[in-house]
Amino acid sequence: MNIKASVTTPATQVQSSASGGEAPFRLNEIIYSRSDPRGVVLFGNPTFTRISEYEWSELDGAPHRVLRNPDMPKGVFWLFWNRLKQGLPVGAYVKNKTKTGRFYWVFALVHPCDGGFMSVRFKPTTETLGQVQQLYAQLLQHEGKDARSPEDSAQALLEALADMGLPSYDRFMARALSDEMQTRDAQLGRISTARRDEIAQIVTLANEAESLLGKMSTGFQNIRAEPVNMRILSNRLEGGGGPISSIAQNYEAMAKEMGDDLAQLDHGEIGVFDAIRSASVTGHFAVLAADLAEEAVRELSQALNSGDRDRKQCDTEIRALTTHAESLRELADAEIRIISDRSGKLIDSCRSLRRRVNGLDVVKLMCRVESGRLESFDASLLGIIDRLDRFHGDIDACLAEVARLAQRIHRNARNFL
Numbered sequence: 001m002n003i004k005a006s007v008t009t010p011a012t013q014v015q016s017s018a019s020g021g022e023a024p025f026r027l028n029e030i031i032y033s034r035s036d037p038r039g040v041v042l043f044g045n046p047t048f049t050r051i052s053e054y055e056w057s058e059l060d061g062a063p064h065r066v067l068r069n070p071d072m073p074k075g076v077f078w079l080f081w082n083r084l085k086q087g088l089p090v091g092a093y094v095k096n097k098t099k100t101g102r103f104y105w106v107f108a109l110v111h112p113c114d115g116g117f118m119s120v121r122f123k124p125t126t127e128t129l130g131q132v133q134q135l136y137a138q139l140l141q142h143e144g145k146d147a148r149s150p151e152d153s154a155q156a157l158l159e160a161l162a163d164m165g166l167p168s169y170d171r172f173m174a175r176a177l178s179d180e181m182q183t184r185d186a187q188l189g190r191i192s193t194a195r196r197d198e199i200a201q202i203v204t205l206a207n208e209a210e211s212l213l214g215k216m217s218t219g220f221q222n223i224r225a226e227p228v229n230m231r232i233l234s235n236r237l238e239g240g241g242g243p244i245s246s247i248a249q250n251y252e253a254m255a256k257e258m259g260d261d262l263a264q265l266d267h268g269e270i271g272v273f274d275a276i277r278s279a280s281v282t283g284h285f286a287v288l289a290a291d292l293a294e295e296a297v298r299e300l301s302q303a304l305n306s307g308d309r310d311r312k313q314c315d316t317e318i319r320a321l322t323t324h325a326e327s328l329r330e331l332a333d334a335e336i337r338i339i340s341d342r343s344g345k346l347i348d349s350c351r352s353l354r355r356r357v358n359g360l361d362v363v364k365l366m367c368r369v370e371s372g373r374l375e376s377f378d379a380s381l382l383g384i385i386d387r388l389d390r391f392h393g394d395i396d397a398c399l400a401e402v403a404r405l406a407q408r409i410h411r412n413a414r415n416f417l
């Protein structure tokens with residue numbers, strides 16, 4: 001594959017109203033720039049200047065908005081700045097305009113850094129770009145025709161993403177970044193570091209475990225009536241205060257406590273599954289961003305060797321990018337630790353809950369023994385005990401499955417570092 005050849009963007013490309021055609025942006029290139037807190041350019045690599053068709057002297061001290069393409073909806077930049085102002089990174093598809101009116105699409109990754117922000121961009125080529133282009137065209141139309149505010153437009157963007165099965169912008173940008181990088185690596189003949197599958201799997205595994213937990217909680221709610229009925233029955237059969245009555249009371253208390261503990265697992269300050277999903281998305285995004293920052297360092301080092309830019313300034317940028325990549329890897333490590341910790345605790349909770357199901361089993365067995373001692377046989381009492389039997393079997397199987405899912409989450413988390 002000729003990596004130097006510019007890869008054309010998807011056929012669904014929405015043409016710029018101010019278009020003089022697409023500016024050549026090669027797949028193996030990285031556009032890097034750094035700004036002050038308002039977005040004023042403080043540094044840009046030679047790729048930044050070449051593709052934008054500006055001289056460095058024209059970009060130095062200029063606002064990044066000189067690159068603004070009129071096809072970009074205001075809502076996207078509202079979201080972009082809203083995240084940056086909160087100290088959060090943002091990943092976004094952006095259509096830019098060159099000095100002579102040509103356009104080029106980038107996937108931009110912008111992070112807060114000392115004294116402002118840094119942006120690393122590469123050429124997007126997945127099908128998502130085509131979907132985003134259509135979405136942006138609709139947003140733009142509403143901003144013009146219906147005078148929709150940038151904030152409302154950003155909201156509409158989030159709603160459209162949710163309709164596509166991506167419930168947050170974090171989920172969207174992590175997925176898009178991962179897919180774009182994986183596709184780019186494949187096109188460039190590189191071994192991919194994007195490892196999308198492991199991360200996507202963590203989210204799926206957490207969803208599965210959460211749904212099993214919900215099922216068990218409902219099971220505990222539904223079973224509550226059984227020991228109560230057992231008590232009523234035993235009062236009739238053996239008179240008040242008989243052994244079955246007190247066993248049933250015991251069972252009721254134990255089952256209630258277990259049901260509450262189970263529900264609590266996912267309803268702490270932040271539920272265990274929300275914590276796992278959020279850490280996996282943040283961690284994955286950080287790992288990929290670190291890979292790109294390191295690629296920007298390599299590109300800048302080459303520019304430095306070619307004597308294209310001021311050496312001292314390039315050195316400063318290389319240091320800044322290297323520190324940035326290191327802190328991203330530390331962040332990813334911390335997120336992985338959260339996943340390991342939470343999934344580890346989940347495994348422990350399953351183990352202890354399974355022991356408590358054994359405890360319930362013993363109580364239920366005592367009930368069966370006592371009911372056998374009764375002079376008058378009662379089918380409804382045995383019916384209750386049989387239902388408890390099945391319930392215990394179901395709960396134990398569910399807990400074993402949740403533990404298995406938690407173990408896989410644990411393993412996958414370590415794999416994507």
Ligand SMILES: Cc1cc2nc3c(=O)[nH]c(=O)nc-3n(C[C@H](O)[C@H](O)[C@H](O)COP(=O)(O)O)c2cc1C
Pocket residue numbers: 033034035038039063064065066067068069072074077094095096108110117118119
């Ligand atoms: C580090 C950094 C890089 C940016 N890169 C771009 C860019 O490549 N293209 C662009 O249109 N806006 C970029 N922006 C956003 C612009 O500052 C600006 O918000 C945007 O062009 C929209 O213009 P407006 O805010 O005046 O509506 C960047 C901002 C920052 C902080």
